[in-house]
Amino acid sequence: MNYDVIIIGAGPGGIYSAYELIHKAPDLKIAVFEAGHRLEQRHCPIDGDKIKSCVNCKSCSIMNGFGGAGAFSDGKYNITNDFGGTLYEYIGRKKATSLMEYVDAINMSHGGEGTKLYSTAGSAFKKICMQNHLKLLDASVRHLGTDVNYIVLKNLYQELESYADFYFDTPVEKLEALDGGYRVSYRDREHNLCTQESRFCIVSVGRSGSKWMQQVCNSLNIPTKSNRVDIGVRVELPAVIFSDLTDQLYESKIVYRTKKFEDNVRTFCMNPNGIVVSENTNGIVTVNGHSFEDPARKTENTNFALLVSKHFSEPFKDSNGYGEAIASLSNMLGGGVILQRFGDLERGRRSTKARIEEGLVRPTLNATPGDLSLVLPKRILDGIIEMIYALDKIAPGTANDDTLLYGVEVKFYNMEVVLNEHLETEYPGLYVIGDGSGVTHSLSHASASGVFVADEIADSVKI
Ligand SMILES: Cc1cc2nc3c(=O)[nH]c(=O)nc-3n(C[C@H](O)[C@H](O)[C@H](O)COP(=O)(O)OP(=O)(O)OC[C@H]3O[C@@H](n4cnc5c(N)ncnc54)[C@H](O)[C@@H]3O)c2cc1C
Numbered sequence: 001m002n003y004d005v006i007i008i009g010a011g012p013g014g015i016y017s018a019y020e021l022i023h024k025a026p027d028l029k030i031a032v033f034e035a036g037h038r039l040e041q042r043h044c045p046i047d048g049d050k051i052k053s054c055v056n057c058k059s060c061s062i063m064n065g066f067g068g069a070g071a072f073s074d075g076k077y078n079i080t081n082d083f084g085g086t087l088y089e090y091i092g093r094k095k096a097t098s099l100m101e102y103v104d105a106i107n108m109s110h111g112g113e114g115t116k117l118y119s120t121a122g123s124a125f126k127k128i129c130m131q132n133h134l135k136l137l138d139a140s141v142r143h144l145g146t147d148v149n150y151i152v153l154k155n156l157y158q159e160l161e162s163y164a165d166f167y168f169d170t171p172v173e174k175l176e177a178l179d180g181g182y183r184v185s186y187r188d189r190e191h192n193l194c195t196q197e198s199r200f201c202i203v204s205v206g207r208s209g210s211k212w213m214q215q216v217c218n219s220l221n222i223p224t225k226s227n228r229v230d231i232g233v234r235v236e237l238p239a240v241i242f243s244d245l246t247d248q249l250y251e252s253k254i255v256y257r258t259k260k261f262e263d264n265v266r267t268f269c270m271n272p273n274g275i276v277v278s279e280n281t282n283g284i285v286t287v288n289g290h291s292f293e294d295p296a297r298k299t300e301n302t303n304f305a306l307l308v309s310k311h312f313s314e315p316f317k318d319s320n321g322y323g324e325a326i327a328s329l330s331n332m333l334g335g336g337v338i339l340q341r342f343g344d345l346e347r348g349r350r351s352t353k354a355r356i357e358e359g360l361v362r363p364t365l366n367a368t369p370g371d372l373s374l375v376l377p378k379r380i381l382d383g384i385i386e387m388i389y390a391l392d393k394i395a396p397g398t399a400n401d402d403t404l405l406y407g408v409e410v411k412f413y414n415m416e417v418v419l420n421e422h423l424e425t426e427y428p429g430l431y432v433i434g435d436g437s438g439v440t441h442s443l444s445h446a447s448a449s450g451v452f453v454a455d456e457i458a459d460s461v462k463i
Pocket residue numbers: 008009010011012013014033034035036062063064065066067068069070071072073074075076077078084170171172173204205206207208209212269279288289433434435436440441442443444446447
């Protein structure tokens with residue numbers, strides 16, 4: 001076998017597996033296959049000027065490449081078991097927390113030093129939220145910011161490249177189980193089919209690799225389960241409205257239980273003084289958000305998502321297909337993301353360019369003014385409206401007419417791969433980690449899962 005360990009995917013899961021392996025088992029020969037570009041070659045062509053919307057690049061620089069989907073993210077590492085994944089169900093709460101703290105320490109020693117760690121512990125907002133039928137979830141959050149996150153990734157790559165072979169722009173096409181190992185097939189630059197083999201294989205393909213992951217599970221008969229998708233909008237409002245919360249907590253995860261349908265609506269990915277961005281997942285344009293640590297790049301707005309979780313029961317199995325169908329409705333009507341003022345939504349009318357321009361909140365994403373009630377199912381829309389009014393009680397001004405809503409934001413969940421407590425499939429030495437496993441949904445959990453399996457491999461080769 002040419003390698004001891006092959007890692008598929010160079011997102012946080014893959015990067016931290018490689019990092020831990022080169023430190024804990026430096027004799028192992030490691031290869032990392034990545035469908036996307038090197039970090040410095042990752043550029044989304046949308047410049048807001050000549051190219052205003054997604055042009056469906058062969059490899060999406062926002063989702064693929066060194067750093068994975070997290071490379072241009074806001075770099076919020078939430079240290080908590082309350083959200084971001086269910087890693088603790090496999091490895092225990094204490095272990096999961098200590099691995100997230102370990103990842104934080106590595107980030108600090110690779111360019112993240114000086115960034116702020118916020119915490120909900122002892123916050124007065126917990127009580128205020130409770131008094132208004134809202135629940136503030138417990139977490140510590142390290143905010144690296146998009147710019148520092150990039151520096152950390154650059155430093156990690158510099159350290160890794162001399163110890164591991166990186167194959168960029170090289171999607172693995174096929175993964176096969178051999179007697180005592182694994183074989184990956186891929187194309188070289190001349191498009192010839194090539195293979196590499198290894199004793200251990202760590203699959204960390206993230207959300208963008210979900211369809212490929214499903215194919216692998218089908219071909220190897222690895223059981224999976226899937227039944228969840230989160231659908232909603234991204235809210236943008238003047239930063240000052242949320243400043244009491246964001247100054248103290250930076251990111252607050254707040255859950256509201258709707259009176260009408262008893263659905264849970266939650267805030268997600270809060271970006272104080274940030275920007276709203278569009279994102280392309282498998283050809284479907286949805287919305288997301290960023291913010292920068294650099295004061296020069298801060299805006300006057302804060303954005304966050306409001307999401308409603310949809311869990312489906314038998315016989316329906318394609319929860320991601322449901323989310324995609326809703327997102328493609330907004331793409332059909334708006335050519336991408338749709339933008340609506342809250343006041344227009346409440347009055348049952350579409351937003352127009354003129355109404356947006358007359359409003360007091362300047363949109364940070366160039367989206368098509370329209371009507372979200374033509375896109376989102378009533379149950380989801382009603383939940384979002386109810387929560388906006390609930391948030392208005394703790395952050396007055398949230399329910400202002402000029403508050404902007406971008407749709408749709410969809411949080412796709414990968415199907416869950418059936419794994420044991422070592423994050424290993426029923427094939428010995430084949431590990432599935434990060435968002436591609438369905439176990440994690442965040443930078444911190446994905447990174448921690450990478451460290452965990454690397455330690456498992458390092459321990460097993462020591463014996
Ligand atoms: C815009 C944006 C902002 C975000 N902000 C935050 C945030 O602030 N905090 C947070 O906790 N989370 C955030 N997230 C989510 C976070 O980025 C993910 O949870 C995290 O990146 C998951 O890590 P991963 O390694 O499992 O997968 P990914 O980061 O998705 O990496 C998987 C990698 O595998 C590669 N790949 C896929 N298929 C193959 C194949 N067949 N062969 C080879 N390579 C393959 C992909 O190209 C990709 O680079 C954000 C996501 C986005 C898109």
